[in-house]
Amino acid sequence: MVVDGLVEEIRRKKNPCIVGIDPEWSKLPDCYKSGALSRADSVLEWATDVIEAVADIVPAVKPQMAFFEVFGAEGVRVHQQIVSRAHSKGLIVVDDSKRNDIGNTARAYAYAHLAKDGPINADFLTVSPFLGTDSMQPFIDTAAREGKGIFVLVKTSNPGSAEISEATNAQGENISRWLAGWVNSVGNTCVGECGYSSVGAVVGATFPDEARQLRSIMKNSFFLVPGYGAQGGGAADVVSCFNDDGLGALVSSSRGVLYRHLETPEYDGSRPMYTDIVRQSAIEMRDAVCGELYTAYTKMVY
């Protein structure tokens, strides 16, 4: 099961932080925009460099599908190639596509993104819960069959996330806590040797109090924690997403790693310096988050 591989990578690299692969064309360094390649193939070159720069530091990468769909079918082809290159470097791939639909349609999405003989073959997929638990079951089933995993959106990092996730359902339960209970309960049917389940939750770094409550409901689920850095969540804020074994959360940063060169006055425009900035940013993030975990638990967690 891929959750066991994830825990192994986190322990081996002593790092629960991952890097998003969000190719925003206007922010990519000019050195990747030679003009000899299509935009999509330029993105492939850039992402390959990013993956090489962080492969021995982070346990996983998180390509964001929206930024590939911008380039149409070519972008989706590059997305598939990036998943494959990340795998060849031993990285786990979290496919952040926030898919969902009902019945056969949900099954089609699950196959496309998670099946080992499907076109993408990601390890984890983010899934939106709006249509209800029956709409998520095909993703659970596919993940179980393929040894893969999913992250259900439970509490996202944006200001408007409370509008629906903090509503109260017919049983008097808060939606995000009810979702957490469901994640925990279906997760209990697919727990790996590591003690964590294949069904995780997206929990934003920007709401640490809620994260603590959700952690207590989903004891053996991994949290995918976006919003680190650029969206306002800091290292201290993410501690509440972890268990005291230093596991149970993947802290993700995209802009703070990929586009740090834009805030680096001495950046010389070259590929070697760009990949060095990416690598250093990933190391800084690891050290900041692990430092907070050490402070919180007053022990080395890995």
Place this chain on the structure above:
Amino acid sequence: MVVDGLVEEIRRKKNPCIVGIDPEWSKLPDCYKSGALSRADSVLEWATDVIEAVADIVPAVKPQMAFFEVFGAEGVRVHQQIVSRAHSKGLIVVDDSKRNDIGNTARAYAYAHLAKDGPINADFLTVSPFLGTDSMQPFIDTAAREGKGIFVLVKTSNPGSAEISEATNAQGENISRWLAGWVNSVGNTCVGECGYSSVGAVVGATFPDEARQLRSIMKNSFFLVPGYGAQGGGAADVVSCFNDDGLGALVSSSRGVLYRHLETPEYDGSRPMYTDIVRQSAIEMRDAVCGELYTAYTKMVY
């Protein structure tokens, strides 16, 4: 604005029913599986035939992205080609991809699916609301700029849809009715000459009482009504989604049109007979829904 074009097509064809383009490989007639083409290109041939068969009957088609992603980048390329072929036949295209994310990521999805200079260039896109109204704003903005439209998931047709859509928010409002109010209010900023807005709602055919309530909240929004036929919603059930001008709803069927040949014992396996069954099924659906509209309003609505 595309909503004006939609109303024009509905009036010209006297039909508010549309056909989903859901290529489930196992259900496609064998005559499209020659082996000389890739599966994705076989799907293109099939979809081109379906579009030709219904182009003078229906105002719009609704390709379901999940069934294209199954074929990877090639499938997404075929999806783009199908949008373009539908446009060349004068059809409106509803891109049923149920996308959403936050900030720049939502903007990327909106560009990819709706922008006139983007890869897909659909007319309408379905959008999931779970992340909150701030996550939907980039889709509204892009739709407004491009003259396109969106359909927000408000009340879907599946059994589990009530779990979240019938929860109660902090202001004591039911989520689906609160969403309806939001759709109505943002929709009022982008009303076409036809009197309908570019911001519509997905409302399942399986809950006619709820549909009636939602209709009274979203007076000038179009409803996209899935679940006709195969999912249990019949012609009488969809009447409550319409206004008494016979407008305001698009009733969608996929399996009931595309895969009727599987329930037709005399089907001879040929392409001409397949496309004839598709065409006849689309006509039957039109006549059933328009018949119910006539019964309800005791007048010709178009």
